[in-house]
Amino acid sequence: MTREHYIPFNKEFLLEQQIATFAGNAQKADDFKKLFEIIEHYYHYESFNLNRNLKQHYALYDPDLSEKEREQFINKSDFPLFKETLLKVLERGNYYRINQKALNDAFNESDLIGLNLSIDFNAFKDFELYARGHHKAKEKIKKYFFWTKEVEIEYYDRVLIYLNYSDADYLREKKVKLGKMPIDPGSIALKIFKRVPKNDLETIFPNAIPKMSLKDKLLLWVPGVFGGLSLLSAKVIPALINMYEAYQTGETIDLLNSKTSLNQGLIALGILGAYCFRQYNNFINKKIRYSKTLSDSLYFKNIGNNSGAFYSLLNSSEEEALKETILAYTFLHESEDSLTAEELDNQIESWFQTKLNTDLDFDVNDALLKLKSIGLGLETNGKWEVIPLNEALIAIDELWDNVFQYNQKADALNN
Structure with missing residues (x-):
């Protein structure tokens, strides 16, 4: 996988790492902590507004709401605004869209369940998957009988699946069977999963149905059909014909040879039947493993559904x-000279590599825009610097104070 913008450390840990820079100056360390407490509150307020917009513009498509509740949002929920806001939150949270090639690879391969799944994509007007973070882990998978094999599996840390269901008329036209899923046509389903195998992405689709692979079908039907016909024509049928002809002509039936031939044929057919049953049973066992994987995903790996997913996404984007912001401000503050975006990017990425043994692609442009938007970052001829810590505390306090201006408006009215 390519390097990600996602920073796999929580904000408290990173804040402690940056405060350590001011270990010799307790006042400066305390001011630094206060600065980012106010910034955190400001970002939290931004998240609150994003959450309110998401919920309003999603309500008309929320499958968790009753039809009566959804009717109240007709002409109030705006789908383009909902999608635009959702993508903004995903981008801020450093999620990235899983492209079609990665999806095709996942649908054609399977690391854990070894089972082909059929998905009727006509059920969806649109579907998208977004991921954030990844890691590798050793897993033991069953191969033949009692033999297990240890393989390295690549996982996405978080995956959001976005499913925009088709309208009822289209579903009827395409004869799509939604089964017993409690989902209304035209709804939009959102689900967030953790620790999803890269090559088993299809398991998080709600309408994935297990099917036999070409290999499974060949192993089941080719030996069964050709072996069965061969045994019947070579052993069983000739023995029965001989016995019948002897009975018709009144000749003495050679019971010993006929029974021996017949028994051999039936035993061989029994063995062949047992082989076919074993092959079919292998497929059934794969289906059972898939059902367990699905239940584990729904029970243990699912961390947010529909409007409930917004809280997880917004918390991620806020963090x-x-x-x-913490990283960009600290490195610029401690630099003796102003830095270009590239120089800052290299310094931060190098720090992660040497200090935390982590290779990531720091989103320096986004970080600098955040500093500029809250009044802490300054750019001159492509060089960036930040205002001193004491001035930064005043600037960020004024920013927070101006979020709510009700008192100022009241004073204006009184005057």
């Missing part, structure tokens, strides 16, 4: 914004 990522704060972490980027």
Whole structure:
């Protein structure tokens, strides 16, 4: 996988790492902490507004709401605004879209369940998957009988699946069977999962149905059909014909040879039947493993559904914004000279590599824009610097004070 913008450390840990820079100056360390407490509150307020917009513009498509509740949001929920806001939150949280090639690879391969899944994509007007973070882990998978094999599996840390269901008329036209899923046509389902195998992405689709692979079908039907016909024509049928002809002509039936031939044929057919049953049973066992994987995903790995997913996404975006701001401000503050975006990017990425043994692609442009938007970062001829810590505390306090201006408005009215 390519390097990600996602920073796999929580904000408290990174804040402690940056405060350590001021270990010799207790006042400066305390001021630094106060600065980012106010910034955190400011980003939290931004998240509150984003959450309110998301919930309003999603309500008309929320499958968790009753039809009567959704009707109240007709002409109030705006789908383009909902999608635009959702993508903004995902981008801020350093999620990235899983491209079609990665999806095709996942649908064609399977690391854990070894089972082909059929998904009727006609059920969806649109679907997208977004991921953030990844890691590798050793897993033991069953191969043949009692033999297990240890393989290295690549996981996404978080995956959001966005499913925009088709309208009822289209579903009827395409004869799509939604089964017993409690989902209304035209709804939009959102689900967030943790620790999803890269090559088993299809398991998080709600309408994935297990099917036999070409290999499974060949192993089941080719030996069964050709072996069965061969045994019947070579052993069983000739023995029965001989016995019948002897009975018709009144000749003495050679019971010993006929029974021996017949028994051999039936035993061989029994063995062949047992082989076919074993192959079919292998497929059934894979289905059972898939059902367990699915239940584990729904029970243990699912961390947010529909409007409930907004809280997880917004918390992630808020943390990522704060972490980027913490890092960009500290490195610029401690630099003796102003830095270009590239120089700052290299310094931060190098720090992660040497200090925390982590290779990531720091989103320096986004971090600098955040500093500029809250009045802490200054750019001159492509060089960046930040205002001193004491001035930064005043600037960020004024920013927070101006979030609510009700008193000022009241004073204006009184005057």
